[in-house]
Amino acid sequence: MKAIWQLQEAKARFSEVVERALKGEPQLVLRRGKKAVVVLDWETYARLTGEEASVLEALRPPKTLPNEEVEALFQRQKTGFREVDF
Template sequence: MQTWQMQDAKARMSEVVRGAQNEPQEITVHGKSVAVVISRASFDRLSQMQGSLLDFMRRSPLYGADDIEFERDRSPTREVPL
């Protein structure tokens, strides 16, 4: 991954964007990573992997398992002054 200081990235934005077509481009401020520029194709691919919580749960290896039991914590609750 190519790393750019913020001031260099601003001054050479076209190079940063061109570089993002091949690999992610990291941008730093005071040596700390603050952003990553990626290609549109990478963004689209990563965005499509997102789905709803329901879709995620349906992909679980435990989906449809009826023999799972969750134990409830029976300890007393704490007093809260109102």
């Protein structure tokens, strides 16, 4: 994280802190020299917290699986028929 602000400076230049966060650059704010908060854009926050994700989106892998992996996941074992007594 490149942008680190002291609280007083972040307050004085809040518009700049927000603009940088909107460009996808997390902004770290220190209070009394210790890490206090991070300012993020909404999309990043929603992705990290799952705020806007439906159940399907939350369970979906981050990238599409290759067909071979999908087939391996859902492959049924081929077994013979079994004899049944009536």
